[in-house]
Amino acid sequence: MIIVRTIPELRTEVRRLRQEAERQSGRAEVGFVPTMGYLHEGHASLMRQAKEHCAVTVLSIFVNPIQFGPNEDLARYPRDEERDLKLAASLGIDIVFLPSPEEMYPQPTKTTIHVREVTEPLCGASRPGHFDGVTTVVAKLFHIVKPDRAYFGMKDAQQVAIIQQMVADLNFDVAIVPCPIVREADGLALSSRNVYLSGEERKQALGLSRSLRMAEEWLEQEPGLTAEEVKSRIRQVIGEAPLADIDYVDILTFPALQALPSGEPVGQAGSDVLIALAVRFGRTRLIDNRLFSRQGGRLCSVK
Numbered sequence: 001m002i003i004v005r006t007i008p009e010l011r012t013e014v015r016r017l018r019q020e021a022e023r024q025s026g027r028a029e030v031g032f033v034p035t036m037g038y039l040h041e042g043h044a045s046l047m048r049q050a051k052e053h054c055a056v057t058v059l060s061i062f063v064n065p066i067q068f069g070p071n072e073d074l075a076r077y078p079r080d081e082e083r084d085l086k087l088a089a090s091l092g093i094d095i096v097f098l099p100s101p102e103e104m105y106p107q108p109t110k111t112t113i114h115v116r117e118v119t120e121p122l123c124g125a126s127r128p129g130h131f132d133g134v135t136t137v138v139a140k141l142f143h144i145v146k147p148d149r150a151y152f153g154m155k156d157a158q159q160v161a162i163i164q165q166m167v168a169d170l171n172f173d174v175a176i177v178p179c180p181i182v183r184e185a186d187g188l189a190l191s192s193r194n195v196y197l198s199g200e201e202r203k204q205a206l207g208l209s210r211s212l213r214m215a216e217e218w219l220e221q222e223p224g225l226t227a228e229e230v231k232s233r234i235r236q237v238i239g240e241a242p243l244a245d246i247d248y249v250d251i252l253t254f255p256a257l258q259a260l261p262s263g264e265p266v267g268q269a270g271s272d273v274l275i276a277l278a279v280r281f282g283r284t285r286l287i288d289n290r291l292f293s294r295q296g297g298r299l300c301s302v303k
């Protein structure tokens with residue numbers, strides 16, 4: 001596994017491995033997994049997908065300062081480079097790109113990418129500027145790595161919708177591959193931030209995935225429920241945990257992320273539907289979601 005920390009080295013190595021792969025097998029697709037490190041099984045699933053589909057795989061580990069707000073957890077964001085590199089090597093990743101903040105931002109950036117509308121609801125409302133930081137760094141990474149395919153987890157479903165929009169609007173020559181959420185056996189969605197949770201907070205955080213499973217059952221049994229009714233039931237389930245402080249519970253179309261017409265049954269939505277939540281436990285903010293898609297005339301949960 002090649003480890004590089006500078007942009008010129010990364011470009012050289014990607015070019016070299018791409019040419020080598022082309023010579024050896026005629027296949028030269030570069031698969032890219034951008035991350036902020038502190039890797040877990042969710043990231044591993046992205047890396048496995050990239051390995052399966054691409055001749056050359058690149059992983060980036062970069063805690064991107066410009067996507068954190070002034071009161072967010074940039075300084076205490078968990079890091080473990082040694083463990084991350086071991087995991088990447090065990091999965092057969094070809095190149096790991098570990099740039100410093102100075103390498104990525106030698107001077108404060110005067111150019112940012114702002115995607116309109118899809119950035120406004122959900123996490124965009126509670127983390128102003130966050131998605132501009134994400135799209136800006138992802139655009140930079142795409143220019144640096146030049147991948148054919150880039151892999152993103154659906155736990156950040158809004159991030160996936162925004163990046164797909166950016167790629168379409170700005171004609172990036174890369175296929176975005178959304179990958180399913182990976183969960184612990186008890187349902188908790190994997191996140192690098194789960195390490196912040198105390199034992200009690202972690203127990204109470206199970207209300208997030210439980211409420212989403214229940215929402216799936218409600219929609220199956222009562223497709224006439226409106227978004228307001230489902231949201232209020234979800235709030236009730238999560239609210240049973242005394243430590244839970246709900247940031248948002250929302251039900252929107254996907255990937256446009258628009259509100260469903262007021263009073264209309266969720267089961268009659270004309271597009272895919274995303275139920276998304278963000279809940280704080282102490283200083284830790286967790287997100288989770290479930291995507292529903294129409295199959296055989298019925299709205300079904302996408303596994």
Ligand code: PAF
Pocket residue numbers: 034035036062064067134137138156159
């Ligand atoms: O999802 C993440 O880990 C980050 O938002 C990303 C895409 C690596 C950009 O910093």
